[in-house]
Amino acid sequence: MTAYRYIVIVGCGRLGSILANHLSRQGRNVVVVDRDEAAFKNLSAEFSGFQVTGDAAELAVLRRAGIEEADCLLAVTRHDNVNLMVAQVARTVFGVPKVIARVFDPSRQAVYDQFGIETICPTLLSADTFLAVLDQGPPGARAQAARAPEAGS
Amino acid sequence: MTAYRYIVIVGCGRLGSILANHLSRQGRNVVVVDRDEAAFKNLSAEFSGFQVTGDAAELAVLRRAGIEEADCLLAVTRHDNVNLMVAQVARTVFGVPKVIARVFDPSRQAVYDQFGIETICPTLLSADTFLAVLDQGPPGARAQAARAPEAGS
Numbered sequence: 001m002t003a004y005r006y007i008v009i010v011g012c013g014r015l016g017s018i019l020a021n022h023l024s025r026q027g028r029n030v031v032v033v034d035r036d037e038a039a040f041k042n043l044s045a046e047f048s049g050f051q052v053t054g055d056a057a058e059l060a061v062l063r064r065a066g067i068e069e070a071d072c073l074l075a076v077t078r079h080d081n082v083n084l085m086v087a088q089v090a091r092t093v094f095g096v097p098k099v100i101a102r103v104f105d106p107s108r109q110a111v112y113d114q115f116g117i118e119t120i121c122p123t124l125l126s127a128d129t130f131l132a133v134l135d136q137g138p139p140g141a142r143a144q145a146a147r148a149p150e151a152g153s
Numbered sequence: 154m155t156a157y158r159y160i161v162i163v164g165c166g167r168l169g170s171i172l173a174n175h176l177s178r179q180g181r182n183v184v185v186v187d188r189d190e191a192a193f194k195n196l197s198a199e200f201s202g203f204q205v206t207g208d209a210a211e212l213a214v215l216r217r218a219g220i221e222e223a224d225c226l227l228a229v230t231r232h233d234n235v236n237l238m239v240a241q242v243a244r245t246v247f248g249v250p251k252v253i254a255r256v257f258d259p260s261r262q263a264v265y266d267q268f269g270i271e272t273i274c275p276t277l278l279s280a281d282t283f284l285a286v287l288d289q290g291p292p293g294a295r296a297q298a299a300r301a302p303e304a305g306s
Binding site for chain 2: 004014019023100105123127133
């Protein structure tokens with residue numbers, strides 16, 4: 001077995017639904033959990049996984065998602081705190097081998113590290129990409145010299 | 154001149170402040186605009202640029218930020234709509250040569266493209282990174298076969 005087979009995704013927003021659609025297309029078993037049933041509208045018609053409506057902070061909801069069989073959990077709600085808590089429960093209570101959480105706040109990554117939770121930070125990914133684009137420099141720079149803004153700033 | 158020299162950054166949240174601190178350290182002229190003065194607390198002590206408090210949707214605020222001299226504007230508030238509007242004004246009203254906007258919603262990128270605005274999408278960057286990590290597969294996969302979740306899901 002060379003890939004994660006049973007993946008629980010917590011949060012079915014933009015990121016969660018992109019991941020769910022993609023991983024489902026790859027033939028993996030995917031279960032998506034969201035508190036808000038309306039979020040599942042983001043799933044494509046071809047999505048062949050399962051949907052669980054409920055608060056993933058509750059153990060019963062994670063069990064309904066089959067977490068005890070999962071070899072991977074992705075915590076991608078829009079709330080760093082929720083992602084941390086769910087990821088921690090997945091690691092420590094259910095022993096899920098692979099747990100990755102989205103974390104917007106780079107300063108929280110140290111907390112996640114302590115719990116052995118891998119993180120992906122959109123803020124840092126974006127910063128790296130912005131800076132890479134800027135490092136390329138302009139095709140033809142403006143003639144005017146840069147100057148400080150006017151008073152009042 | 155091989156790099157953008159005068160950069161206006163709209164939005165001083167996590168991303169805006171990381172960019173401002175970094176670009177200022179590189180010796181570029183940086184002006185950061187935010188409606189909320191408290192946002193500037195994210196700037197480092199070494200930040201040597203300017204801070205402009207105000208709504209960047211107003212032309213007068215952009216002028217105070219020296220946009221007429223800028224060769225680059227980064228629109229990185231947390232609101233896609235604001236970023237689109239500010240970026241569009243920077244391009245069409247002030248002719249800023251390089252305009253890049255953060256856009257969380259991938260489906261909006263087509264709109265930006267129409268206006269010649271480069272975009273960076275944290276959602277897609279994150280999705281790519283998650284999928285790349287998952288494609289590496291587990292070091293040692295779980296013994297149990299994957300199965301569907303229980304009834305009720």
